[in-house]
Amino acid sequence: MMFTKYFPVLDWGRRYNRDAATNDLIAAVIVTIMLIPQSLAYALLAGLPAQMGIYASIVPIILYAIFGTSRALAVGPVAVVSLMTAAAIGEIAVQGSADYIVAAITLAFMSGVILLVLGLFRLGFLANFLSHPVIAGFITATGIIIAASQLKHILGIDASGHNLWELVHSLIEHLPETNPVTLVLGVLATAFLFWVRKGLKPMLVKAGVRPRLADILTKVGPVAAVVATTVVTWSLGLVDKGVKVVGDVPQGLPPLTAPSFSPELWSSLLGPAILISVIGFVESISVAQTLAAKKRQRIDPNQELIGLGAANIGAAFTGGYPVTGGFARSVVNFDAGAATPAAGAYTAVGLALAALLLTPLIFFLPKATLAATIIVAVLSLVDFSILKKTWNYSKADFIAVLATILITLGFGVELGVTAGVVLSIVIHLFKTSRPHMAIVGQVPDTEHFRNVLRHDVTTQDNILTLRVDESLYFANARFLEDSVYDIVASMPKLEHVILMCPAVNDIDMSALESLEAINERLVALGVKLHMSEVKGPVMDRLKRSDFLEELSGKIFLSQHQAICELAPTYPCPQEDAQNG
């Protein structure tokens, strides 16, 4: 049992049959064709040699197939994580240097260890601190930065920067150096890829191709651009005209590599490694869950952490860099009919063959083509509708999204996502620190009690009933005290305060101390404190403290019982009155 839990492969592996194998093989061929240009492009985005993108797609896929729980997830380099890798190691090593590569490998190893530890200690919930709007804003802003960072390859110039401001500044500065041939090639490739994405499928469907096949052809379209521009560049000798190409890519299987264990490197990569792990995990699990739900399958978030952790550690030892589950490739894998994680293993074999045999063919592949692939892919991530959606629904969420987008664009990915997380936590605490409270009265002739401001209800001069619509904890304990003292100070005839608690799901130690203080101060004023409709688990906990002995009043099962007993003029059936 235990064994199967940590090795999901033992579960589906036993039931593996020929049908499933056929489906998996077909899916693997399609995904492999799609992944070759994508892997090269993302390595370029991360500032790494192109082959590292392919290496990062081989062993990690196999390890995920063994440890992961998603049937369709395809693991490898993705755009956002590649950019975050570039941002993290760009600060501590020069692009192209051996140190840069070692740092990328070390980053993959650290991310793997972090993911593994989170998974083994079942800390997957930590990823929940990233709210949906913050993720949406972050992905949008990252998409813009990635697209901007690739413009230099389309223009054939040098430019750099970790935020939009730096990038635009650097692009404008180098604009006069634009290489016209590269520009023509880049623009044509970009236009073609946009057309493949938007126009190809309708055309194919109109021509009688089945929609699912049309979908798949659309996804492998980029390979046509790769082949065409490579052939053009080689045959017309465009390298002499200044077109930059991928160049010499070593032929062979992924090499054995090892991370550095320098304490200095680790301490400077720790922050980025945590962010990359969490962002990668969140992206990956939302893809996995979307696909699993379509087939009523289960994703175990903590086991996913272990799967992704193993994949990243695998990447570190086989010349790769940080990886995660990619959206586009997983969807293609799923649509192509992948039945089990074995499809991933077959994809790995396909990519290994590509690394072994195809690398000499991509010498003349222009970097502009890869940049076009990236630009077209990431612009589909850019979606500002989250701003409108949150503006309508919740201003608090809107502020968090807007801040995430602006800070990511203006100060880079690491500060952007950190600010988003911190801000959404602060906003949540702020909201719950000023809970909705209502003074309630009785709806005449019923046992219902409602807000005096919204309903025509009966109240007594000597009784204050306050309904608190939030769990009581440290962030709102003082607010509760302030509110009670304020209201009490304005009611000179007061004899009883009743806290009505049907929506109080928890009372922590701070709130308990506030209740004790309220009780004590009310006693000094000759006012009794009561509580009504306290939930079972909250009551269980209160019984473990001295509060119930100190309480000057009583705990009532219902608000109706409280009023029956405390308001002498109120007509109440005798059997209803009951002490808590």
Place this chain on the structure above:
Amino acid sequence: MMFTKYFPVLDWGRRYNRDAATNDLIAAVIVTIMLIPQSLAYALLAGLPAQMGIYASIVPIILYAIFGTSRALAVGPVAVVSLMTAAAIGEIAVQGSADYIVAAITLAFMSGVILLVLGLFRLGFLANFLSHPVIAGFITATGIIIAASQLKHILGIDASGHNLWELVHSLIEHLPETNPVTLVLGVLATAFLFWVRKGLKPMLVKAGVRPRLADILTKVGPVAAVVATTVVTWSLGLVDKGVKVVGDVPQGLPPLTAPSFSPELWSSLLGPAILISVIGFVESISVAQTLAAKKRQRIDPNQELIGLGAANIGAAFTGGYPVTGGFARSVVNFDAGAATPAAGAYTAVGLALAALLLTPLIFFLPKATLAATIIVAVLSLVDFSILKKTWNYSKADFIAVLATILITLGFGVELGVTAGVVLSIVIHLFKTSRPHMAIVGQVPDTEHFRNVLRHDVTTQDNILTLRVDESLYFANARFLEDSVYDIVASMPKLEHVILMCPAVNDIDMSALESLEAINERLVALGVKLHMSEVKGPVMDRLKRSDFLEELSGKIFLSQHQAICELAPTYPCPQEDAQNG
């Protein structure tokens, strides 16, 4: 109106009369006598010249009297803030140097500005992020560190350190250098002060002194120790025997000083200044509220921030260091009958006279006496009962307290309080990230629905009712999704899922998107999603999104109505069924 709000003095000042003035004057004399040794001692604790303690008690008291809202709060140097000051500036300047003093003045200015800004922007709620148990643990650990840091004066040796480990290590190292005369003096002073605190009041009461007067005499007891040890040290020439004394204290009113505006200094003091402001504010406001409640007076937390901010800025310009409302002095002020903040102003005059006239008299005051004053004062802050209390009541709070105590003792005050704050927020998010959920069924022959695990209830095979006992927000949105998918996967006959929401006080954008995802995935499985007992404010917000149009099922006012409509076999009065 606006004017009175920011200058509370205009409110009480108009009604000031002779009776109030008499009470205030008496209180001021008592507090002044108590404050002289205390102010000197706390300056010593902060590593500053003794007179700065007195300076920090003059102008700040007056400014607080103008801007503050508490009638009895006495502002000045306090133990915890003095230690935090020493910890903050000890890292950037050498004790005794001019830089050290400038840093202390700058720290007071920065704290003042931070408090003022928090007050003007009404951000007082930020102080709520410090939970009660974390504060209790922090104060206890700080008390221990302070007491340990003063042992060197009792022993007459040199020792230093910012955490308990360093202090104990340093004390043991220098133990052989103990000065016997100082030790005798220090132990006697400490024993006397303990006796004053514990034994003097019962003795006086027995001798017929009124309890209130006995209380006050107990509080001014330390002056006797100051006078006695000073006279002994002077008359026996103990300075020659190695007893360290306060020495030359400049005679005169507080000097005009100015903070430094060096960006380097500001950036290294920013973190400590924030911590000092928040800790000082929390200490001060809890004292102010305790005293105000006894007389049904109101404390406005945001105006308190302004009052304390003004006091700290005043301290910076008159040779002081960070100040806040002190517990002991405020209680004495209150017990002695202070009627208005004018009592504070009279105290300031008393201290100014002391600075002008008495400073030559304290040349021979032994540092050991001041250390004894501090030790006796702070040991009353040490209270480990919070550990037992939280252990019984809530393990989550217990972990936060224990971590705060251990990290404060082991790594110093700044890391300790930061860890406490972060940990209590993380624990809160963790708790709410896995909310209590219950599958509920109908209690036979009633309209009540209860947990199937706790009660004998009726359920239907095709209906799942899930009650969520927590607001839905980003930290638990994914947990909700996971839980629903898990349960749905185990119920093959399912047609309807009803989310019962009486305890859901908020649904944020992340949770809304999770609900949309749940709805979409259930539709794909042929299952309808309904909601029941959605609260008014939550419903208002849902109406601003597209969710209600997308929802495959209905919103029911009550769970009873939901079952009536969805369970065909259930006997339901026709008039009860109603669509939301």
